[in-house]
Amino acid sequence: MAPGRKRSLPRRTCVQCGAKGDKDRFLRIAGRPGEGWEPDPRGGKAGRGIYLCREADCIGAFARRIRTPKGAQRFRMGACAASLAERLEAWRPPEAPGCLPGRHGAS
Numbered sequence: 001m002a003p004g005r006k007r008s009l010p011r012r013t014c015v016q017c018g019a020k021g022d023k024d025r026f027l028r029i030a031g032r033p034g035e036g037w038e039p040d041p042r043g044g045k046a047g048r049g050i051y052l053c054r055e056a057d058c059i060g061a062f063a064r065r066i067r068t069p070k071g072a073q074r075f076r077m078g079a080c081a082a083s084l085a086e087r088l089e090a091w092r093p094p095e096a097p098g099c100l101p102g103r104h105g106a107s
Contacts, residue, residue: 012051015075016058016065026051027059027091029084033076037084039091050075056093063088 009022023043029052030045031037040049052058063085065071072081 014053014058015050016052016062019053023051025054027054029088031077031080034078036080037075037077039084039087041091054093059088059092063092 009024011020012023012026013020014026028040028043028045029037029050030040030043030047032047035047037050038045043049052062066075066077066081067085072078075081077084
């Protein structure tokens with residue numbers, strides 16, 4: 001890297017609303033298809049990563065989405081999708097007043 005050049009943070013996209021931003025603004029879900037998935041708030045676990053905004057509406061919508069057979073199949077979650085949805089619902093922050101869906105992570 002050239003001297004004096006600022007290093008940029010990795011950019012990620014929310015799989016639920018499509019918002020883009022720096023990696024540290026997202027909740028990572030780590031795992032491997034067929035082996036299991038779990039929330040990874042610090043982003044350090046091994047495996048594939050799925051990124052969600054840390055907003056209650058995106059986390060709740062994703063939890064509802066993976067409870068359906070089509071949603072679980074989309075992310076290759078299999079039988080562990082329901083247990084991940086329950087863990088996400090428990091982890092989810094409270095709804096923020098005045099939050100506009102799809103607009104919270106726009107950059």
